Amino acid sequence: MAQISNYGILAQLRADASHHIIRYKSGKMKQSGRGIVCWFRPETASIVEVPLDDREMSLFVKGRSADFQDVNVQGVLGWRVLEPEKLAERIDFTIGLQSGQYLKEPLERIETRLRGLINQAALQYLAEKHVRELLDLGVDPLREGIEAALASEQSLADIGIEIVNIRLDNLAPSSELQRALQTPTFEALQQKADEAVYERRAIAVEKERAIAENELVSKVELAKQEKQLIAEETGNAKDRAEGIAQAQQIESDAEANRIRVVDGAKAEAQKAQMDVYQGVAPAIILGLAAREFAQKLDRIEHLNITPDMVASLLKEFGGKSPPTPPLAAVE
Known part of the structure; x- marks a missing residue:
């Protein structure tokens, strides 16, 4: 905003380079320019300050589709002043000579007019299509339709306003309808997830x-x-x-x-x-046997003599064999 300094009966105004100043004296334009510094007498002067920088305003449009479903549109509109003197003739941008603030609300009036035009164009577009078609097309056709409607609006040219850009961030149905529309897709995705x-x-x-x-x-x-x-x-x-x-x-x-x-x-x-x-005589053999027997006598525990043995011995020595006595055993 402009800075105003009072020096007795005179006052000085300093404006930013992005603002256009128009000074009137006794109802006549005395000075007009961008970012000027001027002296004036508060008793006889009237000063208008028009911003020339780009302005942005938020958009929210709630409309109804051709199949009677609520659809919400959100976005941002950028605008600026092309002809400040023409705009000052149609909308009051007068500032207080003590505070430098607007005496009324000119910017709000401009934004109200712009919102009305945008709502009219958006509602007309939404009413021509079904909600499924609107969601499939997205925000670009709606943005192009709003831009075309504002470009052809003569009332904006009459007051010296230019639309810089329009950005639509979202076009969505009501929460209940959105959940209903999302259900088939969600189920299909869930089915694919299950299949995976x-x-x-x-x-x-x-x-x-x-x-x-x-x-x-x-x-x-x-x-x-x-x-x-x-x-x-x-x-x-x-x-x-x-x-x-x-x-x-x-x-x-x-x-x-x-x-x-x-x-x-x-x-x-x-x-x-x-x-x-x-070839040795039996008597000699018997003697040798007796000697052998005598050598082993200490190891003989039992000796059995039978009549046959005695008869054999007598026969060997040439005698007759006596009658066979009963069997005797010597131990």
Whole structure:
């Protein structure tokens, strides 16, 4: 806003470069310019300050579609003043000469007029289409329709206003209708999510089956290897047993041969010994036997003498055999 300094009967005004100042004296324009500094007498002066910078205002339009559904539109409208003197003739931008503030609300009046024009264009567009079509088309056709309606509005050109831009952020139905419209999409997405979960589970089951098959194949392979190992160990044990048996057989055969050789040698020795005594008189042999008997007498515990033995002895010494007495035993 303009800065006003009072110096007695005179006052000085300093305006920003973005504001256009028009000074009237006695109802006549005395000075007009942008960002000017001027002196004036408060008793006879009237000053108008018109902003020239871009202005933005929020938009909210609540309309009804062709199928009688509530639709809300939100956005921002940018506008600016092209002809400040023409605008000052139609809308009061007078400022107080003490405070520098607007005496009325000119900017609010402009925004009210702009909102009315935008509402008219938006409501007409919404009423021509069904809510599903509006949502499918989005905000761009509505924005283009509002821009075309404002561009052709002669009342804005008459007051020197230009529309800079229109940005629509949202076009949505009521919350209840929005939930109803979202339900099929939500259900479809949920179904796809469920299918993804099922597919993921199926893949997991397939992987588990493959793992189980691999484990089973591994177990079968291990069983085959274990069977082969047992067969190898059995063969080795059999070979060891056969080797031990063969060794024992060889040892037994050697022992039998040794015994045969020893016994044969003993038999040959005894035969030779018997051959020595073959031509000796029986009395001598009996004496030798008695001597042998005497050497082993301390180790004899029992001696049995039968009549046959006595008869044999008498016969050897040439006598007749006496009658056979009863069997006697000497211990």
